[in-house]
Amino acid sequence: MNNFQYTRVKSPATAITELSKNPAAKLLAGGTNLIDLMKYGVMSPDKLVDINRLEFSDIKRGQGTLHIGSMVRNSVAAADATVLEYQPLLSQAMLAGASAQLRNKASMGGNLLQRTRCPYFYDITADCNKRAPGTGCSALEGFNRMHAIFGASSSCIAVNPSDMNVALVALDAVVQVSGPKGNRSIMMADFHRLPGTHPELDSTLDKKEIITGIVIPDNAFAKHTTYLKVRDRASYAFALISVAAALEMDGSTIKDLRLAMGGVAHKPWRLTEAENFLKGKTASVANFKLAAELAMKGAKSYGHNDFKLKLAPNSIIQALKTASGVKA
Ligand SMILES: Cc1cc2nc3c(=O)[nH]c(=O)nc-3n(C[C@H](O)[C@H](O)[C@H](O)COP(=O)(O)OP(=O)(O)OC[C@H]3O[C@@H](n4cnc5c(N)ncnc54)[C@H](O)[C@@H]3O)c2cc1C
Ligand code: SF4
Structure with missing residues (x-):
């Protein structure tokens, strides 16, 4: 060091x-x-x-929103009664991440900005455009089991490793930041970047800015949320695929919904086309399968991660079944 x-x-x-x-x-x-x-x-x-020591440790209700300070520990947010009442999906996603000890230390801001787990990024002897721009991407032809199937570029095929981020993008969260030019809000969907030709940049946060908090608008999803995480071990492992599903049901009809995936792209991946398809439809396995097909349009694998092309749609279907209560 x-x-x-x-x-x-x-x-x-x-x-x-x-x-x-x-x-x-x-x-x-x-x-x-x-x-x-x-x-x-x-x-x-x-x-x-x-x-x-900064006072970014509050969890409070605003007008139709929930505010969580950037220094709130993941374990505190996940167990908070207000979070559980208004945004249970966030709690489920955070509890699927890391271990109890790590969650006691990990902050909301740090989790947003945690870096990829691509093994070549951690190996300083390997070529890696994210760590050392211009050196190449060892994962393209290398061991790419954990890597992206959406939005990758020839410069980088790494994924964002966070569970929390998947729930936040599904919930239309807003990241609040402060910098030399004052305060601004960044929609979660715009906070993380695709790699393009600059994979060294993970987010749209300026280097001089600090994250002060996260704001989540109220929704009617609390009764029907699921965070499904598929991984190599039952705990203490990053997602191969994860799905955040939040539904508002009116009987057997899906009145509204949010869907996002983790482990598939350089940023938490929102499934807008699948959402649009399912909105107003009956919750059924047949419709979930069609939605999963739409969600997989444009997916591309790189060899070791070919299995994700099957695992991802199956996970979407399973998450929707669990969230909606549809059995068969
Ligand atoms: C063994 C292991 C297993 C793990 N498994 C999982 C998992 O399964 N799922 C998962 O989601 N995560 C997992 N994690 C990652 C863990 O969740 C993150 O390490 C943690 O959330 C980072 O938070 P931190 O507060 O410790 O950040 P730090 O390490 O302190 O910071 C991370 C980055 O964020 C920046 N930063 C922090 N706060 C701010 C702020 N307020 N404003 C601007 N920049 C800021 C820092 O400068 C730094 O660049 C795992 C980690 C380990 C070590
Ligand atoms: S996938 Fe990205 S992080 Fe991994 S080696 Fe390639 S450039 Fe580096």
Whole structure:
């Protein structure tokens, strides 16, 4: 690990000043991803700006919204009574991630910005455009079992590893940020990027900005939500495929719904076409199969991850069955 300076800030303004005067500085939240990356030599910030004392730890109701501060720990948010009442899908997704110990440290802001788990990104001897732009992508012809089937480019086929992000994109969450130019809100769907020719950039957050919180608009999905995560082990493993499904039912009719997938793209992947198809339709396995077919349009695999082309639609169907209560 390289030498680095450490400072603990007491106000968001000081954090923004630290980021503004030093482009090589990084914010330190729970440290469960950043410190690992520093130990592996993947990231080498010369200054850590500790934001653990900032007052971004509130969970509160607004007018038709739920606000969660960026320093709220994943375990706290997942167990919070208001989150469970208004946004149970978020709680389910967070509890599917990592382990209890990690969730006790992991913050909402850090989870949003956790980096990919592509093995070549972590191996500093391998070519990797995300870690070292212009060197190539070892995963294209290499071991790409965990990798993308949507939205990839010839520069990078990595996936966003977060479970929480899949629920947030399904729920139309908004990320609140603060920077030298003031405050702004970024729709969750626009927060993460596709790799294109710049896979080194994971998000649209400016380097000088800090995430202050996440806002989720109210919805009528609470009774019919499922986060399905398919992985190699029952816990402590990243998703091969995950599906966030949230339905508003009127008898057997799907009045409204949200669907998103994880483990398939460089960003949490919203299934808008499948949503549009199912809206107003009867909840049935036949309709779920048609929706899954629509969701898979344009999917492309890279060898070791060919199995995702079957696993993904099956997971969509299963998540919809569980969320709707449709059995056969
Ligand atoms: C063994 C292991 C298994 C895991 N399994 C899963 C899993 O199954 N599913 C899953 O979703 N996750 C999993 N994780 C990842 C874990 O959820 C993340 O490491 C965690 O959420 C990161 O949060 P943190 O607060 O520790 O972030 P940090 O490591 O402190 O920071 C991560 C990044 O976010 C930036 N950052 C943090 N807060 C802010 C802010 N407020 N504003 C701007 N930038 C900020 C930091 O500068 C850094 O670049 C796993 C991690 C480990 C180590
Ligand atoms: S998939 Fe992306 S992260 Fe993985 S080796 Fe290729 S460029 Fe690097």
